[in-house]
Amino acid sequence: MRAISLALVAALTTALNPAQNPDANTTTNIWAYEASFNWGKLSPDYRLCQTGTQQSPIALSLGNGLSLNHVPLFNYTGSIAGNFFNWGYGPAFTLTHNGDWTSHPSFTYDDKTLYLKGWHIHAPADHSVGGDRSKAEMHFVHVDAEGHEGAVLAFRLDPGNFNNTFFEQLPPMIGFDEMQLQEPTEMDLSLALDSVQYFNEFWTYQGSLTSPPCHEGIRWFVARQIMFTGVGQMQDILGASTYSARAEQEVWQHRINE
Numbered sequence: 001m002r003a004i005s006l007a008l009v010a011a012l013t014t015a016l017n018p019a020q021n022p023d024a025n026t027t028t029n030i031w032a033y034e035a036s037f038n039w040g041k042l043s044p045d046y047r048l049c050q051t052g053t054q055q056s057p058i059a060l061s062l063g064n065g066l067s068l069n070h071v072p073l074f075n076y077t078g079s080i081a082g083n084f085f086n087w088g089y090g091p092a093f094t095l096t097h098n099g100d101w102t103s104h105p106s107f108t109y110d111d112k113t114l115y116l117k118g119w120h121i122h123a124p125a126d127h128s129v130g131g132d133r134s135k136a137e138m139h140f141v142h143v144d145a146e147g148h149e150g151a152v153l154a155f156r157l158d159p160g161n162f163n164n165t166f167f168e169q170l171p172p173m174i175g176f177d178e179m180q181l182q183e184p185t186e187m188d189l190s191l192a193l194d195s196v197q198y199f200n201e202f203w204t205y206q207g208s209l210t211s212p213p214c215h216e217g218i219r220w221f222v223a224r225q226i227m228f229t230g231v232g233q234m235q236d237i238l239g240a241s242t243y244s245a246r247a248e249q250e251v252w253q254h255r256i257n258e
């Protein structure tokens with residue numbers, strides 16, 4: 001990250017960061033995770049990072065209970081084409097888009113259906129649970145039929161005893177820091193859902209993007225089950241990642257599990 005030019009950072013954050021607003025003046029407003037407490041002061045566009053009432057991430061615990069509301073039902077089928085790339089802070093994947101979001105894998109909750117745009121990984125995890133922070137966290141970003149971000153599925157990642165078949169689908173991450181090309185990859189994305197028993201237990205809350213401009217109106221679903229990877233797989237993920245967890249936000253109007 002530090003070695004590449006500001007122009008590239010701007011291009012990456014504008015084009016690839018799933019949590020980045022392309023309208024924001026990223027050329028002059030470079031933000032860094034090391035200073036996430038101060039994002040709201042970098043630009044008027046990032047004001048919500050400081051003043052928002054539903055900012056993410058937050059600390060969760062079993063003291064919150066688990067959600068009985070907004071239960072997600074998934075329609076993720078088959079092998080999906082997309083590009084594997086480095087979003088600037090770690091591994092990421094964007095689904096090939098033919099102009100019709102409704103053709104993407106989707107999930108439904110309440111009366112809403114949202115469509116998968118792609119995933120990316122933060123290290124360490126954004127959300128802590130019971131004070132425990134996983135080594136990494138994967139976000140499946142979903143949009144509505146018009147392409148507006150509406151919900152994120154959060155998978156907490158930790159090393160376990162076996163390789164995870166989801167990550168076995170990825171090309172090697174050797175030289176990933178320098179990888180600027182998108183690498184065409186086919187993935188069965190439902191393998192991630194398998195790893196966390198299709199969100200049979202989860203927390204949900206009203207939150208925001210976890211990077212500037214910190215837009216709100218995002219419904220978060222955080223799986224209770226940890227998604228375990230092999231030790232070597234976790235080392236590959238961490239080796240390909242740069243510190244990318246936002247400082248935890250105060251719980252305010254998040255309506256956890258409501």
Ligand SMILES: *[C@@H]1O[C@H](CO)[C@@H](O)[C@H](O)[C@H]1NC(C)=O
Pocket residue numbers: 025027028
């Ligand atoms: C970004 O900000 C710089 C400096 O304030 C300004 O010169 C430039 O025109 C801005 N670009 C856009 C696209 O707003």
Ligand SMILES: *[C@@H]1O[C@H](CO)[C@@H](O)[C@H](O)[C@H]1NC(C)=O
Pocket residue numbers: 075102103104105106
């Ligand atoms: C599942 O999604 C596909 C598009 O990927 C769609 O054609 C199909 O109708 C959906 N099935 C249900 C039950 O919604």
Ligand SMILES: *[C@@H]1O[C@H](CO)[C@@H](O)[C@H](O)[C@H]1NC(C)=O
Pocket residue numbers: 163230232233236
């Ligand atoms: C598990 O994954 C690691 C890292 O990707 C790989 O080096 C190793 O060969 C895999 N082990 C098995 C048993 O497939």
Ligand SMILES: [Zn+2]
Pocket residue numbers: 019120122139210
């Ligand atoms: Zn994210």
